[in-house]
Amino acid sequence: MTSESGPRSWSHLVIIGGGLVMIALWPLFTALHGPTSVNEDGHWLGQDPLFWGSILSALPSLLIASGLLAQYPLLAVGGGRTARWGYRLVMVALVVPAVVDLVMLALGPPLLLPLSVAGLVLLAVGQRSNPAVPRSSRLALLSMGILSFLALVWAAFLPLDVSDRLYGYRIYGFVVYVLVGAGWVVLGASLPRTSGPESGVASRRWRRRSARA
Numbered sequence: 001m002t003s004e005s006g007p008r009s010w011s012h013l014v015i016i017g018g019g020l021v022m023i024a025l026w027p028l029f030t031a032l033h034g035p036t037s038v039n040e041d042g043h044w045l046g047q048d049p050l051f052w053g054s055i056l057s058a059l060p061s062l063l064i065a066s067g068l069l070a071q072y073p074l075l076a077v078g079g080g081r082t083a084r085w086g087y088r089l090v091m092v093a094l095v096v097p098a099v100v101d102l103v104m105l106a107l108g109p110p111l112l113l114p115l116s117v118a119g120l121v122l123l124a125v126g127q128r129s130n131p132a133v134p135r136s137s138r139l140a141l142l143s144m145g146i147l148s149f150l151a152l153v154w155a156a157f158l159p160l161d162v163s164d165r166l167y168g169y170r171i172y173g174f175v176v177y178v179l180v181g182a183g184w185v186v187l188g189a190s191l192p193r194t195s196g197p198e199s200g201v202a203s204r205r206w207r208r209r210s211a212r213a
Contacts, residue, residue, distance in 0.1 A: 025059070085126075116145075147176075
């Protein structure tokens, strides 16, 4: 018999919401900014691409991070040391750029994308020993890590003039915000929503670690 877990009864919805917001905001931002690195400076509701870029960065990332925070006992503690390192990297990669972009009111360069790649892969690998996390959740994490890596390679190694001819700015954004956003939706939808025996063990480990600290 299972019972509802307090924070986890809503956290999966927050993660899903963050992914959906990410998917929804990307078409708006790219329509205002344009498909290349040159800002075409379109406006909507009186705001320019810099404003909407900051919202695209901050709002979904902070929603996802808040949902992951409630999932710490399951994903980080239940997944062991590897998962804990991955969890920390993912949280840093989500929160720090979101706060910086919100303060600057602009979408900054993806400087912490390598942390996101490493964190997602480590978090996925760590769940292999976690019976409370379904295979679909592990695949969602790993897929997001692979997609983020491909976007990182695209952005880091493709010359800007070539990228602009290919509308590379839009391709990069589609991968990072639409496809990865869909990955967050899948993760949120696939995570357990109740406290089964395995997740209860993870929660007890978390409480013991907190008490020792």
